[in-house]
Amino acid sequence: MSNAIEVEHLVIARGKRRVLHDLTCTVPSGSVTGLLGPSGSGKTTFMRAVVGVQKVVSGTVTVLGHPAGAKPLRSQVGYLTQAPSVYADLTVRENARYFAALYGLSAKEADAAVSDVGLSEAKGQLVGQLSGGQHARASLACAIVGRPRLLVLDEPTVGQDPVLRNELWQRFHAMAKAGSTLLVSSHVMDEAGRCDRLLLIREGLLIADATPAAVRERAGTDDLDTAFLRLVQAQETEQEKVA
Numbered sequence: 519m520s521n522a523i524e525v526e527h528l529v530i531a532r533g534k535r536r537v538l539h540d541l542t543c544t545v546p547s548g549s550v551t552g553l554l555g556p557s558g559s560g561k562t563t564f565m566r567a568v569v570g571v572q573k574v575v576s577g578t579v580t581v582l583g584h585p586a587g588a589k590p591l592r593s594q595v596g597y598l599t600q601a602p603s604v605y606a607d608l609t610v611r612e613n614a615r616y617f618a619a620l621y622g623l624s625a626k627e628a629d630a631a632v633s634d635v636g637l638s639e640a641k642g643q644l645v646g647q648l649s650g651g652q653h654a655r656a657s658l659a660c661a662i663v664g665r666p667r668l669l670v671l672d673e674p675t676v677g678q679d680p681v682l683r684n685e686l687w688q689r690f691h692a693m694a695k696a697g698s699t700l701l702v703s704s705h706v707m708d709e710a711g712r713c714d715r716l717l718l719i720r721e722g723l724l725i726a727d728a729t730p731a732a733v734r735e736r737a738g739t740d741d742l743d744t745a746f747l748r749l750v751q752a753q754e755t756e757q758e759k760v761a
């Protein structure tokens with residue numbers, strides 16, 4: 519299969535407001551695809567639709583060949599939310615081993631996930647006593663431990679220092695190389711250049727579904743921040759013409 523995620527004409531409302539407008543895009547299998555956009559643009563809403571926990575108004579979301587949220591996907595899709603999703607009264611290692619056990623995996627595999635996120639030295643610490651960045655990495659360890667075919671990571675590098683961010687991005691690419699697909703959200707454009715493909719959204723509209731190189735070329739600049747702004751301006755001009 520060439521696409522891990524296929525989204526067609528997706529419309530989502532939260533409360534009474536439409537927050538995603540007719541989104542059509544794909545996420546290629548084995549890629550690290552970045553979902554980039556300003557705060558409130560609809561990234562989390564999009565990810566919730568991919569993991570099948572978001573009510574949709576219309577359109578379809580197909581994940582690994584199944585409708586999003588279908589039962590066969592439960593063991594194949596990992597989701598890291600922005601809210602901490604690990605047990606504060608267990609240690610890092612105990613959390614990872616608990617999630618590993620749910621997937622029928624060993625303690626050794628749990629410990630490897632803890633090491634992958636750079637938490638080996640804090641493995642015996644209670645999660646409730648970790649710093650914010652460590653806490654986020656403990657959640658990440660639990661999301662990756664089952665080696666899901668699709669990993670949906672909502673802002674996984676927020677609160678991490680540059681060295682750790684670099685290590686985490688290397689880890690994401692290693693996981694993609696090993697066959698997983700990763701959909702990673704960020705509102706920091708300097709992370710966009712680290713992705714194989716980009717989905718750029720703004721106010722619930724898709725403004726690009728392309729490689730970073732293609733985005734740079736289309737916008738006529740090497741700087742992805744500037745490229746994003748130019749694409750936004752181009753889209754606004756287009757909308758004014760239609761109105």
Ligand SMILES: Nc1ncnc2c1ncn2[C@@H]1O[C@H](COP(=O)(O)OP(=O)(O)OP(=O)(O)O)[C@@H](O)[C@H]1O
Nearest residue numbers: 532533537555556557558559560561562563564705
């Ligand atoms: N539970 C909710 N009820 C009503 N509106 C919501 C709800 N959750 C989010 N929204 C609105 O939906 C829009 C998209 O929110 P979403 O969380 O998807 O954005 P985001 O791009 O992930 O933002 P951030 O980068 O700040 O996490 C925002 O305008 C937000 O206010």
